[in-house]
Amino acid sequence: MKKRGYVSSVRSAAAAENRDRVIEAAAKLLREDASIARFSLDTVAKAAGVTRLTVYNQFGSRRGLLEAVFDGIARQGGLHEIADAMAMPDPLMALDRVVEIFCSFWARDAAIGRLHEAMATDPEFAEALLERNERRRKLVRMLTERVAAKTAARRAREGAVDMIFALTSYPMFAMLNRGRPTNEVCHLVQTACRAAVEPLSR
Amino acid sequence: MKKRGYVSSVRSAAAAENRDRVIEAAAKLLREDASIARFSLDTVAKAAGVTRLTVYNQFGSRRGLLEAVFDGIARQGGLHEIADAMAMPDPLMALDRVVEIFCSFWARDAAIGRLHEAMATDPEFAEALLERNERRRKLVRMLTERVAAKTAARRAREGAVDMIFALTSYPMFAMLNRGRPTNEVCHLVQTACRAAVEPLSR
DNA sequence: AAATTAGATATACAATATGTATAGTCAATT
DNA sequence: AATTGACTATACATATTGTATATCTAATTT
Structure with missing residues (x-):
């Protein structure tokens, strides 16, 4: 039952790419909408071509995603x-x-x-x-x-x-x-x- | 089946009083909370001692209530x-x-x-x-x-x-x-x- | 006194969102 | 061949706005 664990450059690169796609999709939606009102994780996930759960895996919460978007712009x-x-x-x-x-x-x-x-x-x-x-x-x-x-x-x-x-x-x-x-x-x-x-x- | 209708000073006064109580309760909650995040019609209704449906009858929507609160303050x-x-x-x-x-x-x-x-x-x-x-x-x-x-x-x-x-x-x-x-x-x-x-x- | 009406209630339902839980898939790694 | 990381599928819990329908009660009209 022990976790051996491993660090994969291929995997982490793919994950990072996915992460960037989600951030980019979120930024685009925020950019296009005139208000934050319609912004939802479901919409972001679909626009990025991933599941809403993937967004949670990567960012933990809606808040985490928003912070990531801001830091990306900054x-x-x-x-x-x-x-x-x-x-x-x-x-x-x-x-x-x-x-x-x-x-x-x-x-x-x-x-x-x-x-x-x-x-x-x-x-x-x-x-x-x-x-x-x-x-x-x-x-x-x-x-x-x-x-x-x-x-x-x-x-x-x-x-x-x-x-x-x-x-x-x-x-x-x-x-x-x-x-x-x-x-x-x-x-x-x-x-x-x-x-x-x-x-x-x- | 015809509506005869009537205008009652007693009723409208009672309704107005109710309305004011809801506005006052909403304003109080907004005043006490540090953010709009926790503000909900359910909370307001309970604080005012009425049903949430009464709030809808009086103000139509969340937006209507907020406008009434602002106008009250103004x-x-x-x-x-x-x-x-x-x-x-x-x-x-x-x-x-x-x-x-x-x-x-x-x-x-x-x-x-x-x-x-x-x-x-x-x-x-x-x-x-x-x-x-x-x-x-x-x-x-x-x-x-x-x-x-x-x-x-x-x-x-x-x-x-x-x-x-x-x-x-x-x-x-x-x-x-x-x-x-x-x-x-x-x-x-x-x-x-x-x-x-x-x-x-x- | 009886019927009607305004305002409020009780209850249920639909639609969205966020967030959590569990099991499963698939390719990369050991 | 077994394990692991990232993602998926599905389900569930919770909260909120908003709508629909029937009921209750006291004020008003006839």
Whole structure:
């Protein structure tokens, strides 16, 4: 009755391929639908050509699948350019660049909007996504500290950080994006962010 | 077999009382829960001491109940003070006051947050709530036009309108409200709104 | 007083979803 | 040849929205 076990490159490769197909199918469905309402594991499984049970084997739950979809988008989402932006000498230009990067990210895949909707019905998934956003808050805090004069009050700094964090969030992008191209949204957010840090610099 | 029909003040009063009890129970549950996830008509009905079918008789659907809850909150929500604010001679002070009114409104009842979550799973409810928000956009547009110089470009005006509309939205309030008292949120939003219209005035 | 009516109830049913449980299939590996 | 990993087939439990039908009760009309 002992399990000998084995690791098969052929099998794990096939499984990974299957996994990717499911993620891709889920992302496509999220992208095409205008709302998360119609999204179900059954539909995803059929679109991916597997059984619903396979989805559970791979992702554990609906939540697991959604997280995998988000991480898949994030991986190929251009967020790696943040390092270069943060290395820029002028903190205000760095801020502009970071805003631009996140605007592009939010605009990249319409599935991101559906995933944010999913936060409403699944608190644990919401927490998972919020954790991933905390990295952005750290970036914003670093930039704010670089801009702020030493005389600036702590409360004012925290206010600026949270304001910029909110301005660069997906909900903000989504609200500004209706009937407006991404680069214009980006410009609006950049201006608002600069206005938020300006009082700290003097 | 003819319906004679009759209108009874006693009956309709009793029905209205029942209706109010259901709305109140729903609002209370939405207020107490941290997420819309656990909200169900069965729970509401039991909390109100009626049958689930009674809820359907009164509101037609889950969506109908949610709309009734929102309208109930809006009715006693201090939004009537907007008229006085809009009548203020200085448009910037009027803007400050309008921001203050909406901050108070969003902060008034935690159920509002849950209702906004419900927009994710019910597109038609989302549309109903968005329609109610369009009134706010009109206010913002009026104030922006009052501030803007005649030389200000149309696109810049529209940008300012949408930015302020987003800044005064519930999602924005919710993002800034974590660990911060309402009046500080209000101040942050006021400052950001003033910064958004400032470029138009010169 | 008797018939009717509005509102609520009781009960059942249909349709979806998520999630769990068990046994079986098939090819890769030992 | 036996075992194992991934997937499948089928069934089941649970929760939720929404609909259908018959019944109950108190208010109202004739």
